[in-house]
Amino acid sequence: MHISIIGSGYVGLVTGACFAELGNIVTCADNDTKKISELKRGAIPIYEPGLKELIFANTRKKRLKFTTDIGGAVKSAEIIFLAVGTPALENGDADLTGIEHVARNIAINMNSYKVIVEKSTVPVETGKWVKHTIETYHKRGIKFDVASNPEFLKEGRAINDFMHPDRIVIGVESKKARDTLVNLYKPLNAPIVVTDIKSAELIKHASNSFLATKISFINALARICDKVGADITEVAMGMGLDKRIGRAFLNAGIGYGGSCFPKDLDAFITISEKLGYNFELLKAVRDINETQKDFFLEKIKEKLWILKDKTIGILGLSFKPDTDDIRNAPSIAIIEALKAEGAKIKAYDPCCMAKINKEVRKGLKFCKDAYEACRGSDCLLIVTEWDEFKELDFAKVKKLLKRPLIIDGRNVYDPQVMKKSGFNYIGIGRGKHE
Numbered sequence: 192m193h194i195s196i197i198g199s200g201y202v203g204l205v206t207g208a209c210f211a212e213l214g215n216i217v218t219c220a221d222n223d224t225k226k227i228s229e230l231k232r233g234a235i236p237i238y239e240p241g242l243k244e245l246i247f248a249n250t251r252k253k254r255l256k257f258t259t260d261i262g263g264a265v266k267s268a269e270i271i272f273l274a275v276g277t278p279a280l281e282n283g284d285a286d287l288t289g290i291e292h293v294a295r296n297i298a299i300n301m302n303s304y305k306v307i308v309e310k311s312t313v314p315v316e317t318g319k320w321v322k323h324t325i326e327t328y329h330k331r332g333i334k335f336d337v338a339s340n341p342e343f344l345k346e347g348r349a350i351n352d353f354m355h356p357d358r359i360v361i362g363v364e365s366k367k368a369r370d371t372l373v374n375l376y377k378p379l380n381a382p383i384v385v386t387d388i389k390s391a392e393l394i395k396h397a398s399n400s401f402l403a404t405k406i407s408f409i410n411a412l413a414r415i416c417d418k419v420g421a422d423i424t425e426v427a428m429g430m431g432l433d434k435r436i437g438r439a440f441l442n443a444g445i446g447y448g449g450s451c452f453p454k455d456l457d458a459f460i461t462i463s464e465k466l467g468y469n470f471e472l473l474k475a476v477r478d479i480n481e482t483q484k485d486f487f488l489e490k491i492k493e494k495l496w497i498l499k500d501k502t503i504g505i506l507g508l509s510f511k512p513d514t515d516d517i518r519n520a521p522s523i524a525i526i527e528a529l530k531a532e533g534a535k536i537k538a539y540d541p542c543c544m545a546k547i548n549k550e551v552r553k554g555l556k557f558c559k560d561a562y563e564a565c566r567g568s569d570c571l572l573i574v575t576e577w578d579e580f581k582e583l584d585f586a587k588v589k590k591l592l593k594r595p596l597i598i599d600g601r602n603v604y605d606p607q608v609m610k611k612s613g614f615n616y617i618g619i620g621r622g623k624h625e
């Protein structure tokens with residue numbers, strides 16, 4: 192099939208490369224000329240395992256191309272995916288100006304029947320507005336369908352998630368759109384849920400909100416564990432073996448970050464409010480997530496007392512491992528809070544140091560590896576659980592640190608092993624061992 196993806200950001204690029212890999216002819220379009228010329232040169236703007244190789248292979252086979260000509264991309268495709276950003280506005284609403292702009296562009300350039308698919312995360316009823324916008328600006332009476340096909344990719348695992356999804360959700364209003372999209376996804380052999388557009392839009396916000404709820408639930412429970420001297424990882428295991436609950440997304444830590452959960456929760460809370468429902472449960476989820484960073488900071492202060500002029504080593508800056516994404520990363524808020532107390536910070540991340548902005552960089556020393564961050568530090572913080580931190584030489588770490596104190600925001604290590612190795616090891620909700 193001929194597919195165009197409008198918006199060559201994270202979702203757009205992964206979706207485009209994967210559809211090309213499945214044998215479709217794909218055009219990825221974006222109005223960012225710099226990004227498109229870089230992509231044409233083979234420079235991939237994001238770090239995602241396997242993406243570069245997939246883009247190279249499919250560009251070579253002429254199944255994948257990049258363009259700034261949105262009109263041309265509209266004309267050449269049978270299926271058009273909207274994958275433009277929907278960032279949060281000040282009031283928490285999703286900013287849908289990109290979606291509206293593309294909808295008008297499609298209306299003006301539409302030359303034959305198209306299925307226009309929302310891929311970006313959008314509030315419920317956006318499909319209705321996309322349809323209305325295209326009807327308003329399209330003058331030639333050509334038929335089209337709007338559909339919703341939310342994306343469930345996780346950064347760092349995106350290619351695998353695309354190729355082996357738990358489910359594919361398709362929201363449609365016509366048999367023609369349904370058949371087109373079911374056919375497109377057939378090679379993946381995954382369960383397909385076909386529904387109306389509004390339900391599909393809701394499935395996306397509901398899924399992200401539910402996952403965020405699991406995280407905040409386990410983080411709240413971790414605070415109780417610390418108070419009574421229990422171990423959150425054992426509690427999560429005991430709960431998670433119940434198939435109705437499941438172990439996934441029950442890892443306590445310093446709270447969720449990234450470009451999706453915080454933004455999507457805000458948007459879902461706001462849209463619910465507009466619809467006349469006060470989604471208090473999600474407000475509590477958000478609140479727990481915000482205060483989880485304070486909980487971590489309190490642990491640091493409990494051990495170090497005065498932070499002024501103390502040196503703190505930080506391992507991991509990205510919002511989670513295997514990505515260079517630092518959007519809404521808990522590390523940023525933690526660094527700012529430590530700096531405000533006068534601490535000196537030495538940080539190391541395998542991938543995203545270059546992405547830290549000037550303001551955060553001030554007073555921050557980047558290190559060439561994890562050991563460098565340990566050298567002369569009063570304490571070592573684990574902020575992102577990159578695999579390479581799991582295999583450190585702890586005898587060396589101990590020698591390099593000024594005192595053997597590790598405060599682990601991701602519960603990466605076994606507290607017993609750390610204790611035996613001579614560390615004062617503090618985790619999240621692991622009071623049993625402290």
Ligand code: UGA
Pocket residue numbers: 312342343344345346347399402406439440441442443444445446447448449450451452510511
């Ligand atoms: C999330 C969803 O998992 C995807 O299904 C969805 O497609 C995507 O948002 C999106 O809407 O685009 P992502 O933000 O890439 O994916 O990352 P996750 O793996 O879900 O992690 C989000 C945050 O939760 C990270 O900061 C992670 O450290 C944290 N987390 C996750 C925990 O603190 N504990 C857990 O048990 C799991």
